[in-house]
Amino acid sequence: LAKTTQPISMDSYEGQEVNITCSHNNIATNDYITWYQQFPSQGPRFIIQGYKTKVTNEVASLFIPADRKSSTLSLPRVSLSDTAVYYCLVGGGTSYDKVIFGPGTSLSVIP
Amino acid sequence: GAGVSQSPRYKVAKRGQDVALRCDPISGHVSLFWYQQALGQGPEFLTYFQNEAQLDKSGLPSDRFFAERPEGSVSTLKIQRTQQEDSAVYLCASSLDRVIYEQYFGPGTRLTVT
Structure with missing residues (x-):
C-alpha cells in the first residue's frame, strides 16, 4: 500500500517558483516528511x-498543514539544473520503519 | 568529507555469473541500506544493516541475493547466478543511527546482465 501520492510529472519555466504537493493521508503521529532529489x-x-508547519533551508521550503495529511515542497526560482525527480517519503518516527520510495515527480524546467 | 562510494560503477555479467558489489559508507554512519532501482522507477528497498547486524532483509527478491557487513563498515551485495531481470542500478546509502530518513546515497552500480 503506497504511503504517499504525488504527481508523476511537472513542467516549469526557468525563474518560476515550483510547488510539488504530496498526499499522505495515513501519516502516523511520529512520522516525519522527507524529500529527496535525484539527477540522472x-x-x-x-x-x-519536516514534522509540522514550515521548514526552510538554502535549497527549498517545506510547508505542512496542521492535519499533516499533505505537504508541499517549494523550489524558488527554478533553473535548468533543478530538472530532476523529486521523492516524498513519510516515516522515521520512534521505531524502525522500512523506507519506501514511490515513483516520484519528474520535474522538467524549460528555458 | 568523503561521501558514500560504490564500486564498480558499471558491471556487465553474463547470465549465470556471480557478482559482488561494494559499498563504502560515510565513516561513523551506523546504518546502511541497499536499494535496487529499475529504469524510470524509484529506488526499491533491499536490506538494512545497523552496524554489522542485518536487521531487515525483507526486500531481497530471492535467495540468490545476499548482503553482508561483517565489521560494521564496508558492505557487499552479492548476487549469485545472475539473471536478466537483475539488470538495474544498485544503490547504497548510509545514515547516522536513528536518523534513517536522512540518508546519504552513493552513485550506484549499474549492473547489466547479458
Missing part, C-alpha cells in the same frame, strides 16, 4: 525534512 545517473540527495 546519480543517487538520491536529501533535500529537506
